[in-house]
Amino acid sequence: MELPILPTSVIGSYPKPRWLLRQYKLYELGKIPEEDFKEAVRDASVAVLREHERAGIDIPWDGEMGRSEMTEYFTAKIHGFRFYGPIRVWGNFYFNKASAVSKLEYKEPLVLDELKFVQSVTTREIVKIPITGPYTLAEWSFNEYYDTKEDFAMDLAKILNKEFKLLEKEGAKFIQIDEPAILNHPNEVEWAVEVINRAVKGLKLKVGMHVCYSNYYLLADYFDDLNVTQFALEFANRNFRDMDFLKKLTSQELGFGVIDVHNPRIETPEEVARAIRKVFNYIEPERLYINPDCGLKLLSRNIAYQKLVNMVKGVEIVRKELEKKGKTSVPFRTLKDF
Amino acid sequence: MRVVPALIGSLPRPLGLAKKIELYSIGRLNEDKLEEAYREHTKKAFQKLRDAGIKVITDGMYRWDDIFNPLIRYIDGVEVNGLFKFYENNFFYRSPVVKGEVNLLDNPIPKWVSIAKEILEEVYPEATLKAVLPGPVTLAYHSLNEYYENLEALAKDYAEKVLTPLIKELEVDIVELQEPALASELSRATREEEVHISKETAKTVIEELGKLRKLWVVTYFGTPQVIPKGVILNVDLVEGSLPDGIGGEVGLGVVNARETKMERSDRIRDKLLKLSGNFSRIYVTPNTLLDFLPESVAWRKLKLLGRLGGE
Ligand SMILES: [Zn+2]
Numbered sequence: 001m002e003l004p005i006l007p008t009s010v011i012g013s014y015p016k017p018r019w020l021l022r023q024y025k026l027y028e029l030g031k032i033p034e035e036d037f038k039e040a041v042r043d044a045s046v047a048v049l050r051e052h053e054r055a056g057i058d059i060p061w062d063g064e065m066g067r068s069e070m071t072e073y074f075t076a077k078i079h080g081f082r083f084y085g086p087i088r089v090w091g092n093f094y095f096n097k098a099s100a101v102s103k104l105e106y107k108e109p110l111v112l113d114e115l116k117f118v119q120s121v122t123t124r125e126i127v128k129i130p131i132t133g134p135y136t137l138a139e140w141s142f143n144e145y146y147d148t149k150e151d152f153a154m155d156l157a158k159i160l161n162k163e164f165k166l167l168e169k170e171g172a173k174f175i176q177i178d179e180p181a182i183l184n185h186p187n188e189v190e191w192a193v194e195v196i197n198r199a200v201k202g203l204k205l206k207v208g209m210h211v212c213y214s215n216y217y218l219l220a221d222y223f224d225d226l227n228v229t230q231f232a233l234e235f236a237n238r239n240f241r242d243m244d245f246l247k248k249l250t251s252q253e254l255g256f257g258v259i260d261v262h263n264p265r266i267e268t269p270e271e272v273a274r275a276i277r278k279v280f281n282y283i284e285p286e287r288l289y290i291n292p293d294c295g296l297k298l299l300s301r302n303i304a305y306q307k308l309v310n311m312v313k314g315v316e317i318v319r320k321e322l323e324k325k326g327k328t329s330v331p332f333r334t335l336k337d338f
Numbered sequence: 339m340r341v342v343p344a345l346i347g348s349l350p351r352p353l354g355l356a357k358k359i360e361l362y363s364i365g366r367l368n369e370d371k372l373e374e375a376y377r378e379h380t381k382k383a384f385q386k387l388r389d390a391g392i393k394v395i396t397d398g399m400y401r402w403d404d405i406f407n408p409l410i411r412y413i414d415g416v417e418v419n420g421l422f423k424f425y426e427n428n429f430f431y432r433s434p435v436v437k438g439e440v441n442l443l444d445n446p447i448p449k450w451v452s453i454a455k456e457i458l459e460e461v462y463p464e465a466t467l468k469a470v471l472p473g474p475v476t477l478a479y480h481s482l483n484e485y486y487e488n489l490e491a492l493a494k495d496y497a498e499k500v501l502t503p504l505i506k507e508l509e510v511d512i513v514e515l516q517e518p519a520l521a522s523e524l525s526r527a528t529r530e531e532e533v534h535i536s537k538e539t540a541k542t543v544i545e546e547l548g549k550l551r552k553l554w555v556v557t558y559f560g561t562p563q564v565i566p567k568g569v570i571l572n573v574d575l576v577e578g579s580l581p582d583g584i585g586g587e588v589g590l591g592v593v594n595a596r597e598t599k600m601e602r603s604d605r606i607r608d609k610l611l612k613l614s615g616n617f618s619r620i621y622v623t624p625n626t627l628l629d630f631l632p633e634s635v636a637w638r639k640l641k642l643l644g645r646l647g648g649e
Pocket residue numbers: 011180210211212293294295
């Protein structure tokens with residue numbers, strides 16, 4: 001399978017339409033039936049998927065319309081977790097942090113419904129399924145049961161591995177493991193790498209790994225050890241400075257983050273193009289995917305859309321330049337190719 | 339009594355209060371109603387602390403979003419920036435960006451302390467109330483410094499020009515300084531290069547503040563590397579250990595405020611028994627802010643602390 005050179009994608013989340021947020025509230029309060037809520041989520045998924053496609057994104061997703069949060073969505077479906085109540089993340093934002101109270105078990109698919117629905121409505125051949133990784137799930141949960149965090153994370157890795165295999169069987173081509181917490185404890189990174197590798201054991205599809213707002217020099221030491229196809233990292237947030245750690249990325253691909261998700265200012269296509277030309281100093285075009293820094297959910301919807309539009313326009317500027325050198329497409333590489 | 343249950347820092351902000359604060363922020367609740375909500379929730383907290391047997395308390399910091407805010411909004415020379423991870427927690431604070439010389443502005447914090455004292459008089463007069471402020475070292479470490487030549491100069495000015503005038507205004511006998519940075523500097527997880535404040539400077543700026551009021555210096559997420567004299571030092575025994583060279587009164591973080599699993603009180607008692615010879619008084623506390631726990635679990639842990647009180 002071939003893709004246009006510099007394939008464009010998203011990291012995962014996208015602003016929920018305001019009407020959907022209202023449905024979330026009503027559903028929470030028990031004022032609408034589950035069926036209606038699910039229908040609203042599906043309609044929003046189609047809307048966002050179309051928005052991604054209209055912006056020209058090659059590898060879209062539905063913006064996580066059915067997920068209220070990035071850990072609870074998974075922990076709620078894994079047997080052995082319990083919830084004692086919400087805790088504050090900042091200001092007046094709370095999340096339901098799960099506690100592992102018994103051995104964790106995989107009882108039901110986690111995101112299969114999402115995948116099947118997105119597959120049924122997208123016009124694109126490949127979509128990217130973001131899934132919170134085993135280390136971050138463990139790090140952002142309480143642990144009452146396991147002797148060590150490593151055991152805890154390893155059991156999560158085994159559960160995720162079952163899910164990934166199921167997704168692969170059902171036609172998934174590209175999953176992305178979100179590990180924003182993986183560098184939290186520098187002395188745990190070594191075993192965290194083992195945990196990730198366990199989660200992807202036996203898979204053949206494409207596996208991306210997203211890490212954000214962390215010290216990438218710490219991650220770079222493990223690029224070669226991590227059994228993933230691609231690292232999706234943020235660069236706009238750090239003004240494309242201090243990229244030398246990329247010298248250690250010698251075989252896998254880079255998902256190059258060119259859109260700042262915390263700033264409402266819309267990047268110009270020329271800025272995006274400039275950033276891409278800069279990263280060519282480290283990574284050749286054939287190993288580059290282009291995406292925003294992180295999920296777009298904190299932005300307002302029209303700004304998120306405009307940012308994606310300009311991201312693709314910026315990519316197109318560089319594609320024209322590459323075309324002159326005869327570079328127009330890249331093969332879709334998976335774990336088999338590494 | 340040699341083992342005294344005490345609270346440090348914050349309690350989990352009740353959801354009901356959070357909703358009111360949100361309503362206020364979008365103009366759907368007036369200031370009086372919000373103030374009423376703060377007082378009601380503070381009163382409830384004091385009653386529950388009384389029932390749990392916690393003798394030295396704070397106001398639960400319901401008016402604070404994190405240990406720096408809103409204080410940093412009342413500092414001239416400081417702008418408030420986006421969200422940053424508080425150590426390795428999935429908890430975020432707004433960071434001070436230092437653009438000029440720091441100076442304390444008019445602020446409501448002394449008033450808040452007086453209000454809490456009034457409520458305490460009404461429901462739990464036997465308790466000792468501490469006022470909680472961020473310590474100068476931790477404030478400096480969590481600042482984005484765009485003005486001072488180095489972090490030490492910034493820490494000194496935070497102490498002299500912000501905390502000193504503020505502490506003088508507070509109607510309490512004990513001021514608690516949140517100083518996790520004495521035990522745990524910024525994590526390498528977020529920054530590669532680090533600038534440091536020397537142990538001597540850290541010690542001196544805190545000891546200077548100790549001349550104004552009795553200080554309770556709370557450290558967590560590690561073993562304190564700086565031991566200021568003449569203060570009650572709170573040590574996190576869950577994630578750190580007791581450093582050499584402290585005696586007299588000490589605060590010991592013996593229950594884990596970052597895990598929901600309940601501690602066994604007999605094990606904690608054993609631990610305290612071994613240490614009791616070294617101290618004239620031990621305050622037993624959570625190891626860090628209870629904000630990291632769901633409300634129901636936080637209170638269960640406070641009740642456990644309460645049962646440790648006595649000889
Ligand atoms: Zn991210």
